Amino acid sequence: MINKMNKWISASLLAISSLALTACGDKQSSGQSGQSAEVKTYKWKMVTSWPKNFPGLGMAPEKFADYVNEMSGGRLKVQVYGAGELVPGFQVFDAVSGGTAQMGHSGSYYWKGKIPSSPLFGAIPFGMTATELNAWLHYGGGLELWQEMYKPFGIIPMAGGNSGAQFAGWFKKEIHSMDDLKGLKMRIPGLAGEVLQRAGAVPVTLTGGEIFSSLQSGAIDASEWVGPYNDLAFGFYQAAEYYYSSIWHEPGTGLEFLINEKAFNELPRDLQKIVEVAARAVNESTLDEYNARNNEALHQLQEKHKVKLRTLPEPVLAELKRITAEVMAEQASKDAGFAKVWKSYSDFMASIREYHDLTLKEYYLNR
Numbered sequence: 001m002i003n004k005m006n007k008w009i010s011a012s013l014l015a016i017s018s019l020a021l022t023a024c025g026d027k028q029s030s031g032q033s034g035q036s037a038e039v040k041t042y043k044w045k046m047v048t049s050w051p052k053n054f055p056g057l058g059m060a061p062e063k064f065a066d067y068v069n070e071m072s073g074g075r076l077k078v079q080v081y082g083a084g085e086l087v088p089g090f091q092v093f094d095a096v097s098g099g100t101a102q103m104g105h106s107g108s109y110y111w112k113g114k115i116p117s118s119p120l121f122g123a124i125p126f127g128m129t130a131t132e133l134n135a136w137l138h139y140g141g142g143l144e145l146w147q148e149m150y151k152p153f154g155i156i157p158m159a160g161g162n163s164g165a166q167f168a169g170w171f172k173k174e175i176h177s178m179d180d181l182k183g184l185k186m187r188i189p190g191l192a193g194e195v196l197q198r199a200g201a202v203p204v205t206l207t208g209g210e211i212f213s214s215l216q217s218g219a220i221d222a223s224e225w226v227g228p229y230n231d232l233a234f235g236f237y238q239a240a241e242y243y244y245s246s247i248w249h250e251p252g253t254g255l256e257f258l259i260n261e262k263a264f265n266e267l268p269r270d271l272q273k274i275v276e277v278a279a280r281a282v283n284e285s286t287l288d289e290y291n292a293r294n295n296e297a298l299h300q301l302q303e304k305h306k307v308k309l310r311t312l313p314e315p316v317l318a319e320l321k322r323i324t325a326e327v328m329a330e331q332a333s334k335d336a337g338f339a340k341v342w343k344s345y346s347d348f349m350a351s352i353r354e355y356h357d358l359t360l361k362e363y364y365l366n367r
Contacts (some may be wrong), residue, residue, distance in 0.1 A: 040075070041075050045081060047100075048089070048106065088207070089209075103260070104258035108146075116334070126251070126320075128252055130162040133252050134254075145340065156261050158275075159283040163290050164287060164290045168245065168246045171240055173221070173241075175310075177313065184200075187223035190250075198326070208230075224249060227294050229289075229294045243309050246312040248320055
């Protein structure tokens with residue numbers, strides 16, 4: 001898969017470079033003075049919700065910047081800022097919308113207070129997997145709906161990676177029943193936080209860099225983050241004893257590139273296409289990386305750090321699923337935008353799962 005992606009990127013680079021050279025050649029040949037036309041360059045700032053150069057999440061924007069710089073021959077340069085370097089991690093959306101930065105990299109569910117439908121483009125409880133989400137976005141009308149929801153804010157969204165199925169998280173105590181969730185202070189964003197709240201827990205919103213100290217100090221009792229690859233890097237095993245692998249709240253977490261619409265429209269067409277191609281490349285590359293690294297990291301957590309791996313009891317998962325259906329129905333009844341996106345999302349999910357039940361699920365059961 002990685003070799004195929006590298007070949008695809010190389011082919012795209014060659015095609016776009018040829019387009020850029022042709023365009024420059026036309027500009028130069030149109031002048032009669034014999035002087036070569038000056039090539040205009042663009043410098044963008046990209047703010048993110050992640051620590052600078054953090055594995056996976058933090059490297060996705062760095063890869064994007066590298067791809068764009070190379071494919072554009074330096075005509076478009078993107079400077080990446082980690083959370084807190086230019087703006088706080090949860091102010092990425094506002095920074096891009098207001099023009100403080102031309103780009104951002106984050107997770108769409110952080111903006112549900114501004115755009116109720118935004119979590120649907122990233123991850124929702126018992127929702128689509130990474131491959132299902134990408135299929136909906138790029139071939140099922142999801143991207144067009146995403147652009148429609150963000151347009152009032154002057155932002156163009158693009159898929160910016162996927163971390164795959166996320167673990168249920170780190171807990172200081174074992175979960176045996178729904179009673180164990182009551183009063184539990186847990187870092188968890190998006191609609192999953194609302195589901196847990198209805199289950200009696202206390203959802204807390206924190207950036208990644210705040211989680212470890214909050215767990216260690218007892219400010220929170222549990223936290224989800226991503227999965228073994230990133231959780232190992234943050235050292236959560238030092239602050240919580242139990243690691244729950246059950247997938248429920250984020251079965252395929254899509255990340256996003258946020259692009260200031262005005263800045264994008266100021267680019268010539270070939271640079272716009274470079275941005276689009278680089279985003280698609282990073283979207284696939286990031287998922288490849290998580291698929292390759294998570295299992296290795298899980299072995300380290302279990303064998304080296306003696307982490308206690310657990311799964312949520314079936315009755316707990318069943319109740320969380322019931323509450324999720326209730327939350328989704330209420331969200332759709334309260335917001336027309338959510339209802340519109342949810343209709344597209346849920347219809348596509350039902351259809352693709354019917355196919356996957358006949359293919360992938362059958363394969364997993366028989367292999």
